[in-house]
Amino acid sequence: MRRSQIVSLLLAILIGFGSLAGVLAAGWAPVLGVQLQGGVEVLLRPTAPADDEQLDRAIEIIRSRVDALGVAEPDITRQGEQVVVQLPGVKDKQRAVDLVGQTAELRFRPVLLTFNPFDEAEFGSALDLAGAYNGAVDPEDDTEADTETVEAEASLDFTLPEDDIADQAVVLPGRGEPVGYVLGPAELTGEAVAEAAATFNNAWVVNVDLTDEGAVGFDEMAARYFGQQVAIVLDGVVESAPVIRATEFGGTAVISGTFDEDGARDLAVALRFGALPVEFEQDDVRTVSATLGEGTLRAGVIAGVVGLILVGLYMLVYYRLLGIVAVASLAISGSVLWSLISWLGESRGLALTLAGTTGIIVSIGVQVDSNIVYYERIKEEVRRGRAVRSAADASFKGAFMTIVWADLASLIGAGVLYQLTSGTVRGFALYLGLATLIDLAVSYFFMRPLVVFIARRLVNEEPRRLGVLRPADGDVAPAATTTGGTS
Amino acid sequence: MIAALRGFYRGENSWDILRLSRKVLLGSAAAVLICVVALFVRGLNLGIEFEGGSVWEIPVPEEAQGAAADDAADGSGDAAADSTTTDDVASAAAEAGVPDARVQFVVVTGSPDIFRVRGVLGPDADSAAVAGALADAVGVDVESLSSRQVSPSFGDEVAGKARRALVVFFVLIALYLWFRFEWKMSVGALIAVGHDIVLTVGAYALFGFEVTPATVVAFLTIMGYSLYDTIVVFDRVKSNERSLPARSHFTYHALANVSLNQVLTRSVNTSITSVLPVLSLLVVGAGFLGAGTLAEFATALLIGLLVGSYSSIFVAMPTVAWLKGYEPGWAAAQAAADAAGRHDSMEAATQALAAESYTRSAPPRPRKKGRRR
Numbered sequence: 001m002r003r004s005q006i007v008s009l010l011l012a013i014l015i016g017f018g019s020l021a022g023v024l025a026a027g028w029a030p031v032l033g034v035q036l037q038g039g040v041e042v043l044l045r046p047t048a049p050a051d052d053e054q055l056d057r058a059i060e061i062i063r064s065r066v067d068a069l070g071v072a073e074p075d076i077t078r079q080g081e082q083v084v085v086q087l088p089g090v091k092d093k094q095r096a097v098d099l100v101g102q103t104a105e106l107r108f109r110p111v112l113l114t115f116n117p118f119d120e121a122e123f124g125s126a127l128d129l130a131g132a133y134n135g136a137v138d139p140e141d142d143t144e145a146d147t148e149t150v151e152a153e154a155s156l157d158f159t160l161p162e163d164d165i166a167d168q169a170v171v172l173p174g175r176g177e178p179v180g181y182v183l184g185p186a187e188l189t190g191e192a193v194a195e196a197a198a199t200f201n202n203a204w205v206v207n208v209d210l211t212d213e214g215a216v217g218f219d220e221m222a223a224r225y226f227g228q229q230v231a232i233v234l235d236g237v238v239e240s241a242p243v244i245r246a247t248e249f250g251g252t253a254v255i256s257g258t259f260d261e262d263g264a265r266d267l268a269v270a271l272r273f274g275a276l277p278v279e280f281e282q283d284d285v286r287t288v289s290a291t292l293g294e295g296t297l298r299a300g301v302i303a304g305v306v307g308l309i310l311v312g313l314y315m316l317v318y319y320r321l322l323g324i325v326a327v328a329s330l331a332i333s334g335s336v337l338w339s340l341i342s343w344l345g346e347s348r349g350l351a352l353t354l355a356g357t358t359g360i361i362v363s364i365g366v367q368v369d370s371n372i373v374y375y376e377r378i379k380e381e382v383r384r385g386r387a388v389r390s391a392a393d394a395s396f397k398g399a400f401m402t403i404v405w406a407d408l409a410s411l412i413g414a415g416v417l418y419q420l421t422s423g424t425v426r427g428f429a430l431y432l433g434l435a436t437l438i439d440l441a442v443s444y445f446f447m448r449p450l451v452v453f454i455a456r457r458l459v460n461e462e463p464r465r466l467g468v469l470r471p472a473d474g475d476v477a478p479a480a481t482t483t484g485g486t487s
Numbered sequence: 488m489i490a491a492l493r494g495f496y497r498g499e500n501s502w503d504i505l506r507l508s509r510k511v512l513l514g515s516a517a518a519v520l521i522c523v524v525a526l527f528v529r530g531l532n533l534g535i536e537f538e539g540g541s542v543w544e545i546p547v548p549e550e551a552q553g554a555a556a557d558d559a560a561d562g563s564g565d566a567a568a569d570s571t572t573t574d575d576v577a578s579a580a581a582e583a584g585v586p587d588a589r590v591q592f593v594v595v596t597g598s599p600d601i602f603r604v605r606g607v608l609g610p611d612a613d614s615a616a617v618a619g620a621l622a623d624a625v626g627v628d629v630e631s632l633s634s635r636q637v638s639p640s641f642g643d644e645v646a647g648k649a650r651r652a653l654v655v656f657f658v659l660i661a662l663y664l665w666f667r668f669e670w671k672m673s674v675g676a677l678i679a680v681g682h683d684i685v686l687t688v689g690a691y692a693l694f695g696f697e698v699t700p701a702t703v704v705a706f707l708t709i710m711g712y713s714l715y716d717t718i719v720v721f722d723r724v725k726s727n728e729r730s731l732p733a734r735s736h737f738t739y740h741a742l743a744n745v746s747l748n749q750v751l752t753r754s755v756n757t758s759i760t761s762v763l764p765v766l767s768l769l770v771v772g773a774g775f776l777g778a779g780t781l782a783e784f785a786t787a788l789l790i791g792l793l794v795g796s797y798s799s800i801f802v803a804m805p806t807v808a809w810l811k812g813y814e815p816g817w818a819a820a821q822a823a824a825d826a827a828g829r830h831d832s833m834e835a836a837t838q839a840l841a842a843e844s845y846t847r848s849a850p851p852r853p854r855k856k857g858r859r860r
């Protein structure tokens with residue numbers, strides 16, 4: 001046995017179990033998908049064609065909304081034009097479904113007060129002002145409004161998204177600036193805006209074209225709040241709060257300020273499209289209860305373990321000593337795969353899905369097959385009279401090429417599916433591909449040297465120990481002259 | 488039979504698999520025909536992912552089972568179903584705006600039994616309201632429900648994507664096999680894979696199983712396995728073909744037969760070890776999840792795995808052998824063998840291969856020492 005093979009064997013064991021130990025020590029565990037721990041999965045599709053910029057911005061907005069829900073591992077990804085939002089373990093499922101992909105209104109609200117949100121006294125009086133305003137406007141809802149104010153006062157927080165109601169006063173932050181606003185009921189919505197564009201004219205400004213109806217409403221608002229600020233509010237954030245400088249706009253308005261190019265463009269996009277720059281349709285909404293998720297997970301785990309035990313027993317009975325190598329290969333592959341899945345979950349937030357789990361269970365078969373292809377070649381050569389130790393060396397090259405060509409076909413399949421499909425099938429393709437790559441590595445760096453080691457040290461030229469019966473023992477010359485293989 | 492198995496274990500099998508395949512293929516053709524007819528007549532039972540619609544799953548609470556057990560003296564299994572019937576659930580669904588809902592009671596060992604409600608939301612209905620109404624009808628908290636809503640256009644898109652992925656996959660695999668082996672083997676492999684897919688999809692049509700994305704995953708797995716198997720067989724044939732000395736002495740038929748016999752043990756063992764995890768998935772999946780995703784997935788896989796191993800031996804290779812038979816060199820070899828009345832050219836091929844690669848009892852030729860090919 002060559003030194004390089006011993007090194008390779010030791011390295012494989014070290015890397016295989018070392019990575020597992022590292023992952024366990026770091027406290028990483030696979031992130032479980034929605035179907036395995038319960039939660040919400042929403043697939044959004046734009047109702048009209050959307051470009052990359054719009055989709056990326058939409059994802060950003062959805063992400064910030066989801067962050068407000070306090071989900072541990074939200075996964076929001078783009079797959080072509082679709083946006084997949086996965087919220088495993090989310091508690092209030094209906095609220096999550098509503099929040100994701102809703103095209104919130106763009107609203108114009110008069111500014112009642114601006115304050116410094118870092119000053120607790122100012123914040124408190126701002127909340128009082130809003131509470132008083134709502135109490136006066138809506139006496140029927142008195143008690144509820146009061147309790148809400150009390151709660152809000154206690155926590156000194158801006159108005160929550162679900163309390164952001166058009167005809168109520170709200171307390172909201174400015175975008176990217178340390179200013180809080182107390183805002184009156186909405187005067188206009190984004191429907192008043194026909195078109196908005198950022199233009200450069202000595203400084204960056206945003207030109208707004210209003211619809212015919214919108215122009216009337218805008219002028220009314222301008223008359224009422226002339227000389228005061230009106231806030232443009234999106235998704236609970238004040239995008240801009242320009243001062244009204246005229247009472248007759250005649251259908252167009254110009255918003256000027258200290259915009260840089262990006263700021264002006266963002267505001268124009270916000271004005272044009274409302275909260276999400278794209279309108280989405282919820283194509284596929286799935287909520288899974290925690291109990292169902294746990295049941296599925298348990299079934300998958302038990303099925304995997306039982307399957308592994310059965311396969312291990314079969315290999316041990318059929319291939320005897322070589323069966324040990326098969327079981328050890330599975331153990332190494334398994335620990336590498338576990339580490340990889342944990343790492344992907346930890347660093348990328350990539351969740352292990354139900355389809356992924358089945359892909360892995362299926363890949364048990366692929367890993368074992370690599371062993372079988374090799375062992376059958378060894379047995380064939382031994383039956384022909386070759387010495388076991390020589391057969392183990394010499395058979396590997398041919399066997400490994402077979403494994404490579406066959407695995408390559410699996411990889412092509414996994415690659416195509418990963419690129420061209422979405423959702424379930426894509427998750428399956430990912431884990432099938434990973435498992436196949438691990439299979440190749442384990443076959444080369446672990447299975448081969450271990451088999452060679454066993455063939456040299458433990459078989460003692462008794463092929464029975466490998467489950468080989470020669471056609472007719474005795475009519476084959478002892479392979480005394482054999483030297484090591486070349487591969 | 489025992490003797491045959493024993494010979495098999497010892498690697499003494501030398502069966503004329505190609506000739507056998509001619510008879511077996513009749514059965515295959517019949518099965519394919521039945522499946523195609525079933526596909527056209529019965530069609531596929533598509534899940535909501537492909538047709539659009541909604542599904543709610545409502546677990547039956549333990550307390551309800553206990554309460555129902557008081558008046559239902561006969562047994563415990565159906566007690567929950569007695570307290571709230573599927574009709575109750577269906578009428579609750581209809582009131583909330585899901586007319587013609589299909590309600591199933593699914594018994595699940597190990598976790599609460601469930602009602603599964605499938606239907607299409609009415610124009611004014613709201614899925615949250617339906618979930619609430621269903622939870623009330625069964626008497627559970629709305630958070631314990633699982634649900635799914637799919638828009639009708641989504642299914643078309645999923646199916647379209649899957650079809651496109653399949654076409655690309657087939658083209659790439661055909662090119663790959665052409666590059667690696669030869670185009671005749673591309674043809675053989677694709678026919679074998681097509682055969683497997685028709686049989687598996689046909690089984691779904693015949694038994695009326697629901698086709699879900701998980702099923703599509705199963706079909707893809709089957710294709711993968713089948714190709715993998717076929718490539719292992721082809722690889723052996725190719726390497727044997729390269730090491731045969733003068734091809735005029737042997738027919739392709741013999742070469743293919745010898746190669747098939749050589750890889751047969753591997754095929755059988757691989758099938759067994761691949762089927763074992765799937766069987767456990769089927770038994771455990773069915774045991775824990777009723778007619779859940781895992782069980783259906785496993786059913787498709789089981790059928791596909793068995794058919795896939797079968798087809799790489801009995802469909803892929805015979806197709807290639809038939810195509811190769813028309814190549815001038817192999818045709819001449821066949822004609823010569825027929826003229827000489829030699830039917831044992833398989834044995835000759837075996838011996839030639841053995842002599843070529845494994846010259847152990849004779850003094851070793853130095854050039855070949857330790858070489859496999």
